[in-house]
Amino acid sequence: MQYRVQGIVIRSMDYGEGNKIITLFTREMGKAAVIVRGAKKVKSRFSSVAQLFTCGDYLFFKSGQLGTLNHAEIVESHHHIREDLHMAAYASYMAELTDRMLGDQEASAFLYEQLAAALHGLETGKDMQIISHIYEMKIWMLAGYQPELEECVSCRNAEGDMSFSAALGGILCSRCRAKDQQALPLSAGLLKLLRLFAQMDIRRLGQIDVKPETKESLKRLMRGYFDTHVGLALKSRHFLDQMDKYGV
Structure with missing residues (x-):
């Protein structure tokens, strides 16, 4: 069967002497694995459409697990992302996260738009970590791991000082703070940011100025939650950690 989709390349791997297998995250059908024949050859008409982060219109034939690319046209090449180490690192993280957390053919037009907007945001100079x-x-x-950010996960109190408990899956009020000794205290500003992240459409994201210490707290909190509830080991996140560690 022949498919025509708009997709973003979230994974690309060599296959044989001159071919590649790419994973597209598509608006219409979620993830799709497609063989791109001759993509590794310098003069191939398909070499550019098989590169990571490329957004394009793809036409492929599929009879089993893998499709075979027949035609493609680039919508956004995002070559500036691939040329910049920091942008490429964050884009790789979001691409790998998408690839690992979504099942095959698990479509979400909204998430597709969010990833497309995130890549555009990176390329236009918006804060990479915040995006x-x-x-x-x-x-x-989308995957069912949303933390509770509106009221205490224990007693449902929505007033007063709050802490964030990765173990319990959301915020704790001061009365319930003792239920998790590892819970991280939340300033009013930090809690507001977390709630904003849950509500924000990346397509409408403007410039956000976040203090370095707040961004460090955000990273620690988000990663603690991810490790507790999702637990995927991501190569791209390890690379981001190494960049931070060595001040790259």
Whole structure:
């Protein structure tokens, strides 16, 4: 059967001497694995459409698990992302997160739009860490891992000082704080940011100025929650950690 889709390349691997297998995250059918014959050859007409983060219109024939590309046209090449180490690192993280957390043919037009907007945001100079955190929240929500951010997960109190408990899956009020000694205290600003991430459409994201110490707290909180509830080991996240560690 022949399919015509709009998709973003979230994974690309060599296959044989001159071919590649790409994983497209598509608006219409979720993830789709497609063989791109001759993509590794310099003069191939398909070499550019098989590169990571490329957004394009793809036409492929599929009779089993893999499709075979017949035609493609680039919508957004995102070559600036591939040329910049930091942008490429964050884009790789969001791409790998999408690939690992979504099942085959698990379609979500909204998440597709969020990833497309996230890549555009990286390329236009918006805060890379903030974009990745918002995208994390979107994919958690789709996969059923959304943290409780509106009221205490224990007593449902919505007033007063709050802490964040990765173990219990959301915020704890001061009266219930003792139920998790590892819970992280939340300033009013940090809690507001987390709630914003849950509600924000990346397509409408403007410039957000977040203090470095707040961003560090956000990263620790988001990663603690991810490790507790999802637990996937992602190569791209390890690379981001190494960049932070060595000040790259």
